[in-house]
Structures are given as structure tokens and as C-alpha cells.
Amino acid sequence: MLINNDQDFKKAISELNITDQRKLAAKFVESVLYLNPDPLIKNALEIAGKKIVSDSDKKEFEAAYKNIKSLAVNTYTACGGDADWPAQAAHFIATATKACLTPAERLDSNKLAWKCAMQLRMAKNCEMIESDNDVIDNEAQNQYIIINDFIRK
Amino acid sequence: MVEEVLAHSDYIDKYTRELVMSERLERGLQTLRAQMDTKVKSFFSSCVHCGICAEACLFYTETNDPRYTPIYKTEPMRKVWQEEYTFWGKFGKKLGLTKSLTEADLANWEELVYDGCSMCSRCSMVCPVGIDIAYIIRKVKEALAASEYSPEGLVAATKRAVEIGSPMGVKLVALQAQIKHVEADTGLSIPMDVEGADYLALLSSMEIINFPEYIEALARIFKHAGVSWTLCSEAFEATNSGLQIGNSVVAAELVERVVAGAYKLKVKYVISPECGHAFSAIRWDGPNFIGRAYDFKVIHILELLEELRNSGRLKTSGKETERLTFHDPCQIVRRGGVEAQPRQLLKSVAENFVEMTDHGRMNWCCGGGGGVSANERAEGLRLKAFNRKKSQLDELNVDTIVTACANCRLVMEEGLEENEMDIPIVGLTEVIAEHLVED
Numbered sequence: 001m002l003i004n005n006d007q008d009f010k011k012a013i014s015e016l017n018i019t020d021q022r023k024l025a026a027k028f029v030e031s032v033l034y035l036n037p038d039p040l041i042k043n044a045l046e047i048a049g050k051k052i053v054s055d056s057d058k059k060e061f062e063a064a065y066k067n068i069k070s071l072a073v074n075t076y077t078a079c080g081g082d083a084d085w086p087a088q089a090a091h092f093i094a095t096a097t098k099a100c101l102t103p104a105e106r107l108d109s110n111k112l113a114w115k116c117a118m119q120l121r122m123a124k125n126c127e128m129i130e131s132d133n134d135v136i137d138n139e140a141q142n143q144y145i146i147i148n149d150f151i152r153k
Numbered sequence: 154m155v156e157e158v159l160a161h162s163d164y165i166d167k168y169t170r171e172l173v174m175s176e177r178l179e180r181g182l183q184t185l186r187a188q189m190d191t192k193v194k195s196f197f198s199s200c201v202h203c204g205i206c207a208e209a210c211l212f213y214t215e216t217n218d219p220r221y222t223p224i225y226k227t228e229p230m231r232k233v234w235q236e237e238y239t240f241w242g243k244f245g246k247k248l249g250l251t252k253s254l255t256e257a258d259l260a261n262w263e264e265l266v267y268d269g270c271s272m273c274s275r276c277s278m279v280c281p282v283g284i285d286i287a288y289i290i291r292k293v294k295e296a297l298a299a300s301e302y303s304p305e306g307l308v309a310a311t312k313r314a315v316e317i318g319s320p321m322g323v324k325l326v327a328l329q330a331q332i333k334h335v336e337a338d339t340g341l342s343i344p345m346d347v348e349g350a351d352y353l354a355l356l357s358s359m360e361i362i363n364f365p366e367y368i369e370a371l372a373r374i375f376k377h378a379g380v381s382w383t384l385c386s387e388a389f390e391a392t393n394s395g396l397q398i399g400n401s402v403v404a405a406e407l408v409e410r411v412v413a414g415a416y417k418l419k420v421k422y423v424i425s426p427e428c429g430h431a432f433s434a435i436r437w438d439g440p441n442f443i444g445r446a447y448d449f450k451v452i453h454i455l456e457l458l459e460e461l462r463n464s465g466r467l468k469t470s471g472k473e474t475e476r477l478t479f480h481d482p483c484q485i486v487r488r489g490g491v492e493a494q495p496r497q498l499l500k501s502v503a504e505n506f507v508e509m510t511d512h513g514r515m516n517w518c519c520g521g522g523g524g525v526s527a528n529e530r531a532e533g534l535r536l537k538a539f540n541r542k543k544s545q546l547d548e549l550n551v552d553t554i555v556t557a558c559a560n561c562r563l564v565m566e567e568g569l570e571e572n573e574m575d576i577p578i579v580g581l582t583e584v585i586a587e588h589l590v591e592d
Binding site: 006066069070073074076077078079080081082083085088091103118121122125128129132138140 | 306307309310313319320321322323326327330331334337338339358359362363365366394397521524526527529559560563564566567570573575
């Protein structure tokens with residue numbers, strides 16, 4: 001079944017195990033990586049795609065999560081600050097990447113890829129606001145293509 | 154003999170004052186005098202110097218610095234009151250025995266008042282003689298703002314609010330872009346400039362930039378509950394920099410824009426969003442700022458959601474199972490009176506809701522309100538003050554924090570990050586939207 005709406009999108013995501021959700025979420029982020037070239041993001045995506053088999057994998061994972069969480073918090077637009085839409089887009093990329101690395105023990109980890117996808121749509125929207133472009137570059141459509149490819153493989 | 158002494162004192166006083174008087178100090182003094190209403194005078198007359206307010210203030214409790222004692226923050230105004238409204242103060246001034254307010258005082262109190270006070274009003278709650286200390290501090294801010302002793306960040310935000318309509322420079326086109334995005338994602342329409350709608354929803358720039366999911370949550374809830382609502386292209390901003398910096402002329406101007414929008418669209422209600430001081434500005438202080446009552450009612454989004462839930466128009470299903478707590482935004486709960494509603498709402502969608510020890514109207518502030526989070530210089534102090542909230546959270550060991558203020562959310566995220574605590578924070582309106590019964 002081809003996914004082309006958010007209801008099916010969300011359902012398909014919830015049926016994936018956590019490792020596959022992380023891999024899928026990483027693919028979502030990769031498609032808009034140009035909005036935040038911070039090397040921490042790239043590093044986090046590489047780790048998100050790995051399976052955790054040893055203690056050192058777990059430590060690497062926790063360190064990446066900690067770094068990306070810090071990046072996400074430090075890149076919010078502060079209250080009263082002048083809106084910088086590219087910076088805000090970069091923030092949403094960081095937040096989306098953080099979602100990729102959500103610890104398994106979180107009860108909402110079955111929505112991990114969904115949360116990631118939503119943050120990325122906000123990132124694209126920031127790009128649109130900055131460019132004054134009236135045309136919506138609907139990231140949702142792009143995400144449906146990615147998930148359809150992912151499920152087919 | 155007395156007359157000779159007083160005449161001589163007058164001469165010294167005048168000479169000394171001419172040396173030290175500056176235009177900024179003069180403006181500060183004039184504003185302090187203009188702000189000195191009967192309430193303030195009676196408050197100063199009543200203060201028994203007990204210091205109980207100190208123990209209620211997180212800036213004091215987390216630093217042990219007596220300068221952060223709330224009533225001490227009102228000292229510039231107290232000096233003027235004493236010199237001009239009390240017998241001994243007037244007498245002392247004539248004899249040159251008192252230390253009048255100086256420009257250095259204004260400079261020193263700028264940091265105390267803007268960095269070390271979030272206007273949370275917890276001090277006002279504990280004062281045994283009923284002094285609304287936060288009320289006086291706001292008036293001190295008027296004088297500091299008038300004499301140009303205000304933090305750069307707040308000045309810039311206020312300028313943007315007046316010139317652009319948003320303290321964060323969010324223009325209508327940005328809001329329209331966010332709206333288009335939400336509409337494309339949800340298939341729902343976000344009404345704009347609908348004349349005759351029942352409710353006009355305001356938004357904070359913080360929500361538009363950092364938490365646009367709030368707009369989606371509103372759209373979904375209002376569709377579900379059959380609420381007739383609209384945004385206003387000429388008045389979408391809920392925040393009020395005039396209130397934060399202490400400039401009632403600017404505060405009034407920003408309120409007037411909302412009032413004009415509400416009248417133009419002929420709405421019955423204006424909804425204040427998940428932003429603390431915005432509720433104070435539009436609901437409680439607004440009519441005083443503009444000098445007249447509104448022809449519409451102001452309701453907080455949480456009040457409305459609870460009304461809808463109570464009347465059966467808002468139906469939810471399922472419950473959050475993780476252990477969660479509610480952080481009370483000070484201006485909404487303590488000063489705003491919206492205490493029961495968030496609890497009723499949360500209990501309807503959460504089965505493991507636990508309260509912090511000091512909660513509701515006696516909650517502890519996040520440390521970022523009143524413009525503190527917009528003041529870069531105050532960051533270190535703010536993070537120290539957050540230790541109070543940290544100790545509350547350490548006691549509870551929750552999985553999630555729910556709140557209803559975008560600024561509280563960010564301030565707490567920063568505080569949690571600083572303390573290497575990993576607790577997600579979510580907005581209450583979004584939590585409700587997540588549990589709506591699907592049509």
C-alpha cells in the first residue's frame with residue numbers, strides 16, 4: 001500500500017521497531033541536512049543508524065544523544081530575540097535529530113520517526129519564510145516517498 | 154533659629170543637587186513621583202521590614218544575596234516616598250541628612266530589578282501586611298525605562314514590538330507561512346479576519362517561531378468542539394513588551410492594537426494563548442492601560458478548553474500513562490487566577506499526574522518571566538535561580554513536565570540542559586489535542 005497521507009504515514013511508522021524507526025528518521029533528516037551543516041548532526045545520524053550490540057555502542061549512543069540535545073536547546077530563538085529563520089531551521093533540524101536518538105526506555109519512542117518528521121517540516125517552513133517563497137515545498141510529500149522506499153526494501 | 158537652619162540647608166541642598174542632577178536622573182525622579190499612587194504610599198507605610206518576602210523569592214533563596222530581597226528592589230521608589238511623603242524624610246532632607254536617589258542608584262537597580270526579578274509575585278503572596286511588592290517593582294521599572302536604564306535586549310524587543318508588531322520581528326507573512334503549512338498538513342483551515350466570529354485567538358511570537366504545533370492544536374481542538382474563531386492579520390501578537398520593560402505608554406499602544414482588531418472583527422471573546430505576561434497584559438492590566446473597559450471578554454486558552462470539556466463539547470480519549478507534573482506559569486496561575494482549569498484538563502488525559510510540593514498559586518517561578526529570559530546579561534543568575542525548580546523536580550522524579558507558557562518551556566529546557574536532566578516538556582494545549590476523540 002502506497003503511503004500518501006499523514007494517517008497512513010503515522011500508522012506505518014508506529015508498526016516499525018525502534019531500530020528501523022531510527023534509520024527511517026535519519027533518512028528524513030538527511031534529505032534536509034543542508035539546513036544545518038553542523039558536524040554533530042552528521043555524527044548523530046551515523047550513530048542513529050547503528051544497531052546497539054555492546055556497551056561501547058550504548059555509550060557512544062548516549063554521548064551522541066547528549067550532544068545533540070544540547071545543540072537543540074542552545075539553538076532555540078530566545079524570548080524577545082530577533083527572529084532568524086535560517087537559525088530557527090537549523091534548530092528544528094537539531095530537534096529532529098534528537099528525536100532520532102530518543103532513548104528506547106521512553107514510552108513515546110514508538111512515535112520517534114513521526115516526531116522527527118514533524119520537526120523537519122517546521123524546518124522547511126522556516127526556509128520558506130526566509131526565502132519569501134509563496135510556494136509550499138511540502139516536505140510531507142518528500143517524507144512519503146522516503147517511507148515508501150524504506151518499507152519496500 | 155529653625156528657619157535659618159532650614160534656609161541654609163535649602164542652599165546646600167540646591168547646590169548639591171545642581172552638581173549631581175542629570176537629565177536621566179531627573180526623568181527617573183519625575184516618573185517615580187508620577188507612579189507614586191495611593192496604593193504605593195500605603196504599601197510603603199505598611200512595610201514592617203520582616204524580610205519574609207526574601208524567603209519567597211527564588212533569586213534570593215538560590216543566591217543568598219540580600220540585595221535580591223523583593224522589598225529591597227523597590228528602594229529607589231521608597232527613597233522618594235520617604236523624602237517627599239513622610240515627616241522625618243522631609244525633615245531629614247531639609248537638613249541634608251538623607252541620601253537622596255542618585256543616578257548610580259538607578260544604574261545599580263537596573264540590574265537588580267531586570268535581572269533579579271521575574272515579576273512572579275510570590276513575594277506579594279507571602280507579605281503579612283498585604284503589600285503587592287511586584288506592583289511596586291513594576292512602577293520602579295517605569296522609572297528605570299524612562300531614565301534609559303533598561304537592558305539592551307528588552308529595549309530592542311520593545312522597539313520591534315512597536316515598529317513591526319512583534320518583539321521577535323515576526324511579520325504577518327511569517328505567520329501566514331506557518332498557517333499554510335498547518336493547513337497543508339492537517340487539511341484544516343485556519344480562519345483569518347473572519348468578521349463576526351465568536352473568538353479572536355491571539356498568538357505569541359514564541360509560539361509562531363518555536364512551537365507552531367500550538368497553532369495546529371488550536372485548529373484541531375476548535376474544529377472538534379465546533380468553536381467559531383479567527384486570527385486577526387492586524388493584531389495577532391499577544392505579548393506586551395511595554396509591560397515587560399515598564400513602559401505603560403507602549404503597553405497601552407500594544408493593547409489598543411488588539412482592542413482595535415477585536416472591534417473590527419466584532420468578536421465576543423479574545424483568547425490569550427500559552428504565554429504568561431500576555432494574559433496579565435490583555436486580561437488584567439489592559440483596561441487600566443487604555444483607561445476604559447472592553448466591549449468583549451478576555452479568556453485564557455486553558456479557561457476556554459476547560460469550559461469546552463466541562464460542557465461536553467471537547468471529548469478526549471486515552472490517557473498518558475507516564476508520571477507527569479504541571480509547572481504553573483506565574484502570570485496565568487498566581488496572578489491570573491487560572492489555577493483549577495489546567496489541573497482538570499490534565500487529569501482528564503493523564504492517569505499519573507503528580508503535583509510539585511509548592512504548586513498552584515504558591516508555585517515557584519521558572520526564573521525567566523518578566524523579561525528576564527530576553528535579557529542576555531541575566532543568563533547566569535537565571536540558571537542559578539532555576540536550582541529552585543530543579544529541587545522541586547528532583548523530589549518528584551517525573552517522566553514529563555507539562556506547562557502552558559512558551560517562555561517557561563524554553564527557560565526550563567535550558568535549566569534542565571544546564572543540570573543534565575533529561576525530562577521532556579510539552580504544552581498542555583498540545584497534550585489535549587493529542588487525545589481528541591477522532592471524528
